[in-house]
Amino acid sequence: MESTTLERQHKQEREHHIAELEFIDVGRKPGFFRGTSSSIADIWHFRELLGRLVRREVKARYKDSSLGIVWSLFRPLVQLLIYFFAIGKILGAAKSVPDYAIFVFIGLSVWTLYAETITGSTISILNNSGLIKKVYLPREIFPLASIGSALVNFGVQLVVLLLGILFLSHFRVSWELLLAPAAFITILTFGTAVGLLLSALNVYLRDVQHFVEIYLIVFFWVSPIVYPITAVQNALHGNWLEQIYLANPVTMAVVAMQKALWASGSTGSIQQSWPDNLELRLLIVFLASVLLLWISQRVFSRLQGNFAQEL
Numbered sequence: 001m002e003s004t005t006l007e008r009q010h011k012q013e014r015e016h017h018i019a020e021l022e023f024i025d026v027g028r029k030p031g032f033f034r035g036t037s038s039s040i041a042d043i044w045h046f047r048e049l050l051g052r053l054v055r056r057e058v059k060a061r062y063k064d065s066s067l068g069i070v071w072s073l074f075r076p077l078v079q080l081l082i083y084f085f086a087i088g089k090i091l092g093a094a095k096s097v098p099d100y101a102i103f104v105f106i107g108l109s110v111w112t113l114y115a116e117t118i119t120g121s122t123i124s125i126l127n128n129s130g131l132i133k134k135v136y137l138p139r140e141i142f143p144l145a146s147i148g149s150a151l152v153n154f155g156v157q158l159v160v161l162l163l164g165i166l167f168l169s170h171f172r173v174s175w176e177l178l179l180a181p182a183a184f185i186t187i188l189t190f191g192t193a194v195g196l197l198l199s200a201l202n203v204y205l206r207d208v209q210h211f212v213e214i215y216l217i218v219f220f221w222v223s224p225i226v227y228p229i230t231a232v233q234n235a236l237h238g239n240w241l242e243q244i245y246l247a248n249p250v251t252m253a254v255v256a257m258q259k260a261l262w263a264s265g266s267t268g269s270i271q272q273s274w275p276d277n278l279e280l281r282l283l284i285v286f287l288a289s290v291l292l293l294w295i296s297q298r299v300f301s302r303l304q305g306n307f308a309q310e311l
Contacts, residue, residue, distance in 0.1 A: 054148035107225035120146030121195025
């Protein structure tokens with residue numbers, strides 16, 4: 001009897017305590033401008049959890065392996081050596097494109113960051129469905145965690161790239177080096193915008209993740225990664241198709257990174273020429289990416305209200 005009375009008292013105390021708590025509106029945020037600031041504040045509040053999720057994503061890639069994250073160093077290193085010897089020397093690509101291994105690896109590093117951002121973000125909500133259905137937290141942190149994991153891998157590739165330039169080529173010290181961080185910020189912003197949007201759409205339409213696989217295959221060859229932008233200019237002769245080609249944010253980020261780090265672009269049988277007003281084009285693409293990121297976040301915020309039911 002006493003235990004029943006105590007349980008009843010504890011229950012009444014809990015109910016009284018819950019009734020005194022301040023009501024907090026979570027989930028969908030009203031309005032575009034006010035909703036954006038609220039979402040950013042929510043993500044910042046859960047920043048520690050975001051960091052833990054990034055570490056979990058990185059560790060999951062190399063789970064049960066002896067070397068762990070060290071494996072992330074071997075893959076780009078092997079790729080660089082393959083491009084240098086097999087394609088550059090044996091197949092002779094270096095005859096027309098000097099320092100071909102460095103040239104390709106620059107574009108490949110940018111592309112890998114973009115591709116991993118898109119693929120990881122697209123399936124991030126589905127992969128964390130159990131947690132999403134149990135507790136409330138800003139759903140944006142799941143695609144952001146995937147992007148954080150992609151950034152870790154990009155950092156490893158960047159180290160290999162810089163070492164490759166040091167031993168296989170040379171650095172060209174000029175103001176054009178500033179294009180490298182500008183290209184990085186642009187591709188990261190654009191990739192985050194696309195990934196955030198696709199992660200929400202994939203909850204409602206599971207075919208999105210399969211579409212992304214085809215999209216990445218096609219756009220790898222649309223971007224000037226294994227061929228110089230000069231080849232595109234010579235083929236299109238500055239017509240409207242070339243302007244559409246240059247409107248691709250991935251293309252502009254790759255070309256800007258190449259101009260910053262590829263020191264041999266002015267030598268070889270193909271005289272490399274860069275798009276006119278490259279810096280201005282990159283700035284326009286960046287601003288468009290920021291706008292797309294804002295729109296994607298607001299669409300994500302509107303769609304996330306039914307994530308738990310759809311999952």
